[in-house]
Amino acid sequence: MALIVQKFGGSSVADAERVNNVASIVTDTYKAGNDVIVVVSAQGDTTDDLIDKAKEINPNASKREMDMLLSAGEQISISLLAMAIEKIGCPVVSMLGWQAGFITNSAYSTARIKKVKAERVKNAIDKHQIVVVAGFQGLNKYDDITTLGRGGSDTSAVALAAVLHADRCQIFTDVEGVFTADPRKVPGAKKLDEITYDEMLELATLGAQVLNNRSVEMGKKYNVEIEVLSSLKRVPGTVVKESAKMEKMLVRGVTKDTNVARISIIDLPDIPGIAFKIFAKLASKNINVDIILQSIGREGSKDISFTVAGDNGDEAVDILKTAIPELEGKKILCETNIAKVSVVGAGMETHPGAAAMMFEALYEQNINIQMISTSEIKISVLIDKKDADRAVSAVHDKFFPEENG
Numbered sequence: 001m002a003l004i005v006q007k008f009g010g011s012s013v014a015d016a017e018r019v020n021n022v023a024s025i026v027t028d029t030y031k032a033g034n035d036v037i038v039v040v041s042a043q044g045d046t047t048d049d050l051i052d053k054a055k056e057i058n059p060n061a062s063k064r065e066m067d068m069l070l071s072a073g074e075q076i077s078i079s080l081l082a083m084a085i086e087k088i089g090c091p092v093v094s095m096l097g098w099q100a101g102f103i104t105n106s107a108y109s110t111a112r113i114k115k116v117k118a119e120r121v122k123n124a125i126d127k128h129q130i131v132v133v134a135g136f137q138g139l140n141k142y143d144d145i146t147t148l149g150r151g152g153s154d155t156s157a158v159a160l161a162a163v164l165h166a167d168r169c170q171i172f173t174d175v176e177g178v179f180t181a182d183p184r185k186v187p188g189a190k191k192l193d194e195i196t197y198d199e200m201l202e203l204a205t206l207g208a209q210v211l212n213n214r215s216v217e218m219g220k221k222y223n224v225e226i227e228v229l230s231s232l233k234r235v236p237g238t239v240v241k242e243s244a245k246m247e248k249m250l251v252r253g254v255t256k257d258t259n260v261a262r263i264s265i266i267d268l269p270d271i272p273g274i275a276f277k278i279f280a281k282l283a284s285k286n287i288n289v290d291i292i293l294q295s296i297g298r299e300g301s302k303d304i305s306f307t308v309a310g311d312n313g314d315e316a317v318d319i320l321k322t323a324i325p326e327l328e329g330k331k332i333l334c335e336t337n338i339a340k341v342s343v344v345g346a347g348m349e350t351h352p353g354a355a356a357m358m359f360e361a362l363y364e365q366n367i368n369i370q371m372i373s374t375s376e377i378k379i380s381v382l383i384d385k386k387d388a389d390r391a392v393s394a395v396h397d398k399f400f401p402e403e404n405g
Contacts, residue, residue: 002167003125004029007039007135007157011174012231013077014044022231023084025172026130030090035125037164039135039157040081042073063108067137067147071097074134074153082132093124094132097145102138102156104146110286111138111146113155116163125164133160151212158215162222169224171211172231177238178203178210181254181396185389188400192238192252199252199344200240202378206342207257216240250354251345251399256388258339260290261313262371264305265320266331270297274326275304281323287312291340291373291382305371307382310336338370339388342380343395349376361398367391 006026013019022038030036050069054061061069075096082094101117124131135153140146148155154171161169175183176191178200183189195203197220204213210228219226219240229237268274279289287308295303308316313334320327348354358379362369367390371382383391 001033001035003035003037003164005037005039005157005161005164005166005169006172007153007170008041008081008172008231009153009174010041010044010046010077012172013040013081018231019043019077019080019084022081022172023088025231025234026081027085027088027090030130035128036130037121037125037160037166038081038130038132039153039160040074040077040132041135041153042070043077043080046073046076064144067108067111067145070147071134071137071145074136078132078134085130085132090130091128092130092132094134095120095124096134097137097156098139100131100133100160102159104138104140104148106140106142106144106146107286108144108146110149111140113138113148113159116159118160118163121160122164148214151209151215154212154215155218158218158222158224158226161224162218166224168227169219170227170229170237171215172229173210174230174232175210175228176230176233176235177228178208178240178253180252180400181392182208182256186254186393186396188396190400193236194239194241195252196243196346197240198377199346202342202344202375203253203255206255206344206378206380207259207340208253208255211240250347250351251343252347253344254341254392254396254399255344256339256341256392258385258388259310260307260336260338260340260382261310261316262305262307262333262335262338262382263313263316263320264303264333264335265327266303266333267301268304268330269326270300270302277324277326278304278320279306281319282308282316285315285319287316287319291371291380293371307338307340307371337385338382339385339391340380340382341388341391341395342378343399344378346377348379355379357398358395361394362391365390365394367394 078094085092104111135156179189181189201216226240290307292306367387373380
């Protein structure tokens with residue numbers, strides 16, 4: 001008998017038909033002799049609808065109250081799924097995040113899991129009940145409900161799998177696994193049977209929406225084997241693990257991220273410590289910085305450009321203008337009509353020429369590169385947002401020509 005954690009996203013439980021489909025998948029797994037824990041997201045566009053409702057009342061609502069509101073979405077979906085499982089005739093109990101033992105810090109809307117006191121979940125499993133848990137949420141030290149941010153249900157599932165030493169954590173979505181590019185946009189995209197944690201982490205961080213990057217980090221840390229598979233088709237998915245058996249491909253995936261803002265600070269004083277002040281202040285406000293480009297100093301001044309998540313662009317500019325005296329009166333630009341396109345693959349460590357192939361593909365499409373960032377297993381470029389889909393297709397065709405005729 002195995003312990004399986006299964007997570008279903010919002011699209012998988014979007015309506016009654018899909019809730020019943022998920023109940024069928026879960027109960028089939030249970031009837032095969034397994035213990036099953038199910039982590040569920042809010043139905044369909046529920047979270048976005050709740051955000052819209054909040055904006056109607058107060059566009060500047062506190063993050064604490066937003067967490068109270070948004071956590072309601074998962075409460076609806078867990079109870080509906082439990083009802084569907086009851087109807088099939090299997091023993092089941094639903095639990096909110098705090099009932100399942102999720103303890104978080106107090107960073108409302110982007111809380112981090114500190115620990116999971118999963119005794120209640122384990123007791124239910126010992127009674128051979130299916131446990132349906134609300135993902136995306138927990139409780140802080142003030143007994144306030146917190147949410148884990150976008151994609152947080154993935155992290156909830158992996159955390160439970162880690163704490164309870166589950167045999168596998170299955171992440172069900174509306175695609176059949178991890179592909180070399182978004183199959184909805186790139187017809188030649190190929191499904192991968194396996195991928196390493198490091199490669200998946202880069203893809204998730206760089207815009208691939210199959211898995212949340214924090215869930216991959218946690219899977220790697222606690223060695224939780226993750227399988228990404230479809231809730232709509234009963235076919236094998238992609239296994240994310242420490243090392244993939246297949247020979248290293250040069251590139252495992254091409255991805256894009258359009259939620260990007262580029263901030264440029266013009267004519268900064270060319271003095272020691274100015275970069276530290278800028279990025280320390282942003283870090284203190286939980287704003288992650290990605291690509292950084294600094295110009296060569298000239299006549300005592302320099303320019304710095306860097307990227308943040310598009311959602312954080314205006315906030316970052318406000319922080320820089322008000323919190324750092326050296327920036328007073330300086331020109332600070334924020335651009336959001338940009339996108340980041342990336343290639344990821346462990347094979348790039350040992351195969352030269354990946355960057356040249358990527359840049360050639362963009363040149364052939366007359367797409368201009370604005371900024372470049374590299375690591376051992378990824379190359380990212382910043383381009384105009386309008387060119388993003390065309391760029392992904394061109395780069396994918398360059399690295400996977402056999403998939404395109």
